[in-house]
Amino acid sequence: MNQFFKRRGVKHFPGVPFFGNMYATAFLKKHFLDEIQVIHDAFPNEKYVGFMDFTMPVLLIRDPELIKSITVKDFDHFTDHHNFLTKTSDPMSDHSVLFLKGDRWRQMRTTLSPAFTGSKMKLMCPLIMENANHIIQYLHAHESETIQVDDLMCRYANDVIVSTGFGLEINSLRDRDNEFIKIGNDLFDFDLKQRTLFILSSFFPNFNKKLGVRFFPKETNHFFRNLVASTMDYRTRENVERPDMIQLLMEARGEWSLDELTGQVFAFFVAGFDTTANALIMIIHELALNPQYQERLYQECRQLKEDKGLTFDTLNQLKYLECVINETLRKWSPAVLMDRICVKTYELPPPREGGKPYTLKPGDVVYNMVNCIHMDPNHYPDPHKFDPERFSEENRHNIKPCTFSPFGVGPRGCIGMRFAMMELKVLMFQIILNFTIVKTEKTMDPIKLKPHNFNIRALNETWVKFQKRK
Numbered sequence: 001m002n003q004f005f006k007r008r009g010v011k012h013f014p015g016v017p018f019f020g021n022m023y024a025t026a027f028l029k030k031h032f033l034d035e036i037q038v039i040h041d042a043f044p045n046e047k048y049v050g051f052m053d054f055t056m057p058v059l060l061i062r063d064p065e066l067i068k069s070i071t072v073k074d075f076d077h078f079t080d081h082h083n084f085l086t087k088t089s090d091p092m093s094d095h096s097v098l099f100l101k102g103d104r105w106r107q108m109r110t111t112l113s114p115a116f117t118g119s120k121m122k123l124m125c126p127l128i129m130e131n132a133n134h135i136i137q138y139l140h141a142h143e144s145e146t147i148q149v150d151d152l153m154c155r156y157a158n159d160v161i162v163s164t165g166f167g168l169e170i171n172s173l174r175d176r177d178n179e180f181i182k183i184g185n186d187l188f189d190f191d192l193k194q195r196t197l198f199i200l201s202s203f204f205p206n207f208n209k210k211l212g213v214r215f216f217p218k219e220t221n222h223f224f225r226n227l228v229a230s231t232m233d234y235r236t237r238e239n240v241e242r243p244d245m246i247q248l249l250m251e252a253r254g255e256w257s258l259d260e261l262t263g264q265v266f267a268f269f270v271a272g273f274d275t276t277a278n279a280l281i282m283i284i285h286e287l288a289l290n291p292q293y294q295e296r297l298y299q300e301c302r303q304l305k306e307d308k309g310l311t312f313d314t315l316n317q318l319k320y321l322e323c324v325i326n327e328t329l330r331k332w333s334p335a336v337l338m339d340r341i342c343v344k345t346y347e348l349p350p351p352r353e354g355g356k357p358y359t360l361k362p363g364d365v366v367y368n369m370v371n372c373i374h375m376d377p378n379h380y381p382d383p384h385k386f387d388p389e390r391f392s393e394e395n396r397h398n399i400k401p402c403t404f405s406p407f408g409v410g411p412r413g414c415i416g417m418r419f420a421m422m423e424l425k426v427l428m429f430q431i432i433l434n435f436t437i438v439k440t441e442k443t444m445d446p447i448k449l450k451p452h453n454f455n456i457r458a459l460n461e462t463w464v465k466f467q468k469r470k
């Protein structure tokens with residue numbers, strides 16, 4: 001296994017038989033990000049380095065220029081994401097826009113894109129504001145307590161996706177055990193069974209697929225399938241139209257099967273629920289650790305409230321809030337890397353001067369670094385410092401292409417980026433206006449990551465107090 005990269009002249013860290021460089025992650029000793037950070041940092045002069053994802057050789061691309069070539073310039077060689085779930089058989093994930101390949105992906109992406117135009121998002125904005133109000137009411141009612149932010153933000157992200165995606169009114173703070181929140185939490189909280197399955201699938205991909213081993217329980221599939229089918233039937237029967245994703249899928253219904261349509265609902269859940277919750281958790285955590293930025297944020301939010309009030313059209317005036325969000329996404333990007341599969345043979349330049357070029361063949365996988373580049377002192381001096389000014393009008397020009405990519409890059413980048421920014425801003429605007437975020441003895445400082453999942457969460461969760469502003 002260790003010979004693979006050696007023979008090809010690519011630097012790498014020796015791995016463990018079968019587990020490759022994933023041993024510490026698989027056994028919860030380290031977060032995946034900490035594992036790849038060590039490898040990234042060990043070879044500062046390489047454009048790419050070798051990584052064994054269990055038994056699969058992968059190139060970690062650490063040069064921004066090369067990342068640009070892979071994700072933008074030569075995109076037609078790398079049109080697809082690597083689906084780690086296809087090693088098992090999950091119809092929902094196979095059909096989702098996240099994992100569709102080639103032309104099918106292109107068609108589905110074109111079908112879904114209209115959901116994220118300005119006019120559609122404008123219609124969704126009031127729904128998000130309503131969900132944000134639920135959170136604010138909750139925080140007012142629990143003002144004297146130290147709050148577990150992780151759970152609260154998951155409930156907000158859940159309710160936003162459910163109301164804007166399916167047109168269902170839901171309040172997870174009241175109806176605490178609703179089906180959506182249970183499924184959302186199950187999807188991302190890898191239990192022992194899923195973890196074991198994940199490891200076994202990495203060793204025996206074909207075997208598991210033949211046996212029909214599933215990564216997510218059958219019930220999750222049924223739940224989403226029934227939801228899509230029954231909502232569509234109801235709307236056709238009652239002639240109901242709403243500006244949401246189900247509506248779009250209904251319009252595209254003729255071309256796609258129910259399983260394929262269900263796959264998109266699943267994709268929005270997988271891609272939009274945990275990422276947004278993670279971002280909010282980390283924004284709040286960083287603001288608790290760095291209270292000096294809260295006053296300026298408050299002034300900006302108060303000014304907007306007094307001038308024009310918060311609407312979809314005034315969201316982009318929250319410039320400083322945008323800097324705070326971006327700085328948090330730099331330090332704690334919920335997506336650690338951008339994976340791509342090579343679909344047409346491609347020659348990479350040598351990894352270093354004097355090295356030899358590397359030929360990628362169809363099926364080979366590359367991981368374009370995101371977080372590691374965000375934390376590289378060559379791109380961001382003093383990278384551990386939380387400094388929103390890096391993203392200010394005056395300083396933004398210092399950020400080189402492909403050195404800030406929390407939403408990915410190129411045609412396969414995040415389809416929900418503007419939607420996510422709206423969701424983050426709407427809630428943070430309300431929180432900042434109403435409360436000061438206060439660090440308590442339960443607030444983890446400095447933040448260490450919880451190795452249990454691939455998502456970015458503080459080891460001891462995020463706990464803070466929300467003190468009412470006078």
Ligand code: HEM
Pocket residue numbers: 081097098099109267268271272273275276279333334335337338339405406407408409410411412413414415416417419420
């Ligand atoms: C802070 C929140 C979010 C972050 C950080 C995030 C990040 C990402 C990243 C890094 C990718 C892969 C990009 C690439 O490989 O170049 C992605 C893809 C995707 N995201 Fe997001 N995302 C967020 C929120 C959302 C939301 C709210 C939705 C939907 C409502 C969404 C829907 C998607 C979809 C469908 C894809 C797959 C696109 C494709 O393969 O064509 N995301 N996201």
